[in-house]
Amino acid sequence: MIGLFITLFLFPLVGWSVARRSWGEAFLFGAGLVGTILFFAGVVHLPLVAALALVLIGSIGVAVWTYRNHKRDIPHPTPHSPLPTIAMAIPLVVLALIAAVTPLNDFDGRAFWVLKAKGIAHERSIDGPFFQGATLDPRNQYPLLIPIDGAVILGLAHDLDDRHLRWLYVGFLAALALLVRERITNLVSPAAGAWCAALLVWIPQFAVATEGGALSAYNDIAVAAFAAGAFFELVGETLPRRDRDTAPAPYREIRFGLWLVFLILTKSEGLPFALVFLLIGAFVFRKRIVTPAILAAVAAVALLIWRARIPAGDEENFVRMLPTIPEKLANLRAALAAFPRHMIAFSSWGAFWVAVILAAVLAIRVDRRAATIAIAVIASMLAVYCGVYVATDWVVTDLIAVTANRLLMHLAAPALFLLALAAQWWTRTKSM
Amino acid sequence: MRSYSLIPRVLCALLLLSLAATTLPRLVARTREALTLLPLSYDSRRERQMGAWYASIQSLRRTLPKKEPVALVLGIRDTEAAIFANYYLYPIRARLYAGRNDYRNAAPDPTRPKTILAVTSEKTERTSYEVLRDRDLRAGHRVVAAPQLSESATSFVLPIAASLDGAAPETFVIEATLADLNDSWPRSALADGIGPFSNEVRMTFWPKGVSRTLRIAPGETLSYYDLVYQLYGVMESGWIQVESRLPLRTAFYFVNRGRADATRLPNVKPFATRIPQAPLHRDAKLFLLNPGDSIAVTTVGAETIPIMPHAIVTKPISAIPDVSGNVYAFVTTRELNGKTDFYWPEPRPNP
Numbered sequence: 204m205i206g207l208f209i210t211l212f213l214f215p216l217v218g219w220s221v222a223r224r225s226w227g228e229a230f231l232f233g234a235g236l237v238g239t240i241l242f243f244a245g246v247v248h249l250p251l252v253a254a255l256a257l258v259l260i261g262s263i264g265v266a267v268w269t270y271r272n273h274k275r276d277i278p279h280p281t282p283h284s285p286l287p288t289i290a291m292a293i294p295l296v297v298l299a300l301i302a303a304v305t306p307l308n309d310f311d312g313r314a315f316w317v318l319k320a321k322g323i324a325h326e327r328s329i330d331g332p333f334f335q336g337a338t339l340d341p342r343n344q345y346p347l348l349i350p351i352d353g354a355v356i357l358g359l360a361h362d363l364d365d366r367h368l369r370w371l372y373v374g375f376l377a378a379l380a381l382l383v384r385e386r387i388t389n390l391v392s393p394a395a396g397a398w399c400a401a402l403l404v405w406i407p408q409f410a411v412a413t414e415g416g417a418l419s420a421y422n423d424i425a426v427a428a429f430a431a432g433a434f435f436e437l438v439g440e441t442l443p444r445r446d447r448d449t450a451p452a453p454y455r456e457i458r459f460g461l462w463l464v465f466l467i468l469t470k471s472e473g474l475p476f477a478l479v480f481l482l483i484g485a486f487v488f489r490k491r492i493v494t495p496a497i498l499a500a501v502a503a504v505a506l507l508i509w510r511a512r513i514p515a516g517d518e519e520n521f522v523r524m525l526p527t528i529p530e531k532l533a534n535l536r537a538a539l540a541a542f543p544r545h546m547i548a549f550s551s552w553g554a555f556w557v558a559v560i561l562a563a564v565l566a567i568r569v570d571r572r573a574a575t576i577a578i579a580v581i582a583s584m585l586a587v588y589c590g591v592y593v594a595t596d597w598v599v600t601d602l603i604a605v606t607a608n609r610l611l612m613h614l615a616a617p618a619l620f621l622l623a624l625a626a627q628w629w630t631r632t633k634s635m
Numbered sequence: 636m637r638s639y640s641l642i643p644r645v646l647c648a649l650l651l652l653s654l655a656a657t658t659l660p661r662l663v664a665r666t667r668e669a670l671t672l673l674p675l676s677y678d679s680r681r682e683r684q685m686g687a688w689y690a691s692i693q694s695l696r697r698t699l700p701k702k703e704p705v706a707l708v709l710g711i712r713d714t715e716a717a718i719f720a721n722y723y724l725y726p727i728r729a730r731l732y733a734g735r736n737d738y739r740n741a742a743p744d745p746t747r748p749k750t751i752l753a754v755t756s757e758k759t760e761r762t763s764y765e766v767l768r769d770r771d772l773r774a775g776h777r778v779v780a781a782p783q784l785s786e787s788a789t790s791f792v793l794p795i796a797a798s799l800d801g802a803a804p805e806t807f808v809i810e811a812t813l814a815d816l817n818d819s820w821p822r823s824a825l826a827d828g829i830g831p832f833s834n835e836v837r838m839t840f841w842p843k844g845v846s847r848t849l850r851i852a853p854g855e856t857l858s859y860y861d862l863v864y865q866l867y868g869v870m871e872s873g874w875i876q877v878e879s880r881l882p883l884r885t886a887f888y889f890v891n892r893g894r895a896d897a898t899r900l901p902n903v904k905p906f907a908t909r910i911p912q913a914p915l916h917r918d919a920k921l922f923l924l925n926p927g928d929s930i931a932v933t934t935v936g937a938e939t940i941p942i943m944p945h946a947i948v949t950k951p952i953s954a955i956p957d958v959s960g961n962v963y964a965f966v967t968t969r970e971l972n973g974k975t976d977f978y979w980p981e982p983r984p985n986p
Contacts, residue, residue, distance in 0.1 A: 290651065297662050297666060298662075300666070300669065301662075301666060301668075301669045304669040304670075305665065305668060305669050305672060305680070306680050308684055308685075313718075314718045314722065317722070318721070318722050321722075321725050321726070322725070325725070332728070337704070337728050337746075338704070338721070338725065338728035338729055338730070339717075339718070339731045364677070366677055398651075401651065402647070402651055402654065405651060405654040405658050406658070407657040407658045410658045410661075410662065411657075411658055411661040411662055549657065550657050551657075553653035553655075553656065553657060554649070554653035554654075555653070558646070622650075626647070629642050630643075
């Protein structure tokens, strides 16, 4: 139950201490901060246990102080919408029950991610013997944010059994759903927020997919969640303020930068994702983009320093592969077809992406700027992923088959936002 | 949604239905699975999911020392099983070896784990290199398909007997055939009470001095693909003293299974030291074998070497030397293509 406790309380407490938001955002912020701080501590060889203790003590202190002095600033709960709330709660509760009983059984989770969590928890280091080849670690240089979070749970449980981590991954889906609900509520409308969150948790790829779903230990939901955090900061900056909840958030660019840091330290796809966000963010934040750019650069440099200290596994180095793209243009057709083919795969996405594409057309009429940002994020990331498919040394069709659906997951937040905006089109048409 | 129009609500409901159409049945299936697993202990749930394979891992996790690394030696299609074995065994550190050859080629690596776990998709078991090697050799084919049998004899020496590996693919074994022919059965054997259905052959592996007694029925032929390991259970080299109650016809071949080459070995009567001159290639060695029960003082060129009883001594050489003494001497050298050549001594004239 220690895993459940940490998922429900510890990560949200850390997140809540720095950004007083909903449970969902607090959980994501907390998981991201704990992973990031311990990663940096590991890079500079500070003891991880001491760093964690400081984070926890600091979080508790800040939380207590905040509660005593800023009771009135605690955000209003999201307006209650019974039907979508129930629709959202059902799969989450069922998934939590399944996760509590069923052992982890996916490939990447066991082969790479949770194995790293075990290694870090056992050695209390991110560049110890585990990462130096003393034991088999197939993707040795994969980023460590989520494995570090896992290691925190395993370390506090004093047990390397993966049963303690089952809650974490369901927790990410629940937190993402709550983040989507809260932000779309603030940015578009409460009903849109509630329904978008409900739609999200019913998407088969998120809920029940063996590879990448909430019952697996893949990190794609975490990437989707951190990308959602960054995306909503970006859109929040562009929309007009309606009330206190949608008022300009102080230090928004710092929060945007932190989401990017979490993205970079979560998965290899995080770095190009952060670059895309920075590029689009430059048009939104203008000069203030420097702050998130610096934060992202620090994370990227820390990641590079850590990678330089440990041997590479069998992961592909896409930067080195970029010059080989002209030789691999034969992959282009498969790469271009990859996402459209998976978007209409009913078993993974239902009619979700078809609806998103149609919604994009309407969303532009509702709010051209916000919709353009969402479309730009989706299109840019799809272009980046297509480029990776062209450059890969794997058999491209094999790589697409195992990754395309998971990469589409990363774009859930802008896609849902387009749906929410499009729904406003009827409201506006009717009210005219 | 909070609008005045029904259209977005209907569209949203349709979209939700399209998602639930796939998710709901799978959620129900997973829930049923969870309910089935619920009464079991957590490890039993894993066993239910992964079958006997997980049970084998669980048993290894209980018995293996936590701080000693293990080598996961896997078959061609068992990479996934090895990756999961690595996962469930942790914090026992594991190194992956794609097959036995990968493991043996890592012999110069001082960090190569000594404990071997053979991983397949059915089970993971603790084993030894010798057992894995024997499994491979047994599954393969003998190099000498039609062995050429010697004349009948009751006592002789096999001057070299080995079961050894070099770097892949070098795999040295003795392929042996021992045949008892009906027509060689003398009446005296029947009188001695050992027949008519079996001959006893005593084979002693020196310098260890380990003996095995074989019973061969009339007309029966015994075959070995790796005589030393099959009889003595060791991967070592030495020589063998063969003593048979009845005349026996044999064929022994020094075989490199990895290169599929074979050299017929002579049945030796001690002693012989005069090796004719012949070209030496690389790794040329002089072998001095003392089959006697007392120290044999041997002269090699200008050097005097005492050879202990039943010992076999090797000495690197660059040219075939003059040898004398109560020993059996022979030379081996390896051609550039890896084939081992043997130069045997001329038999001593009968006194």
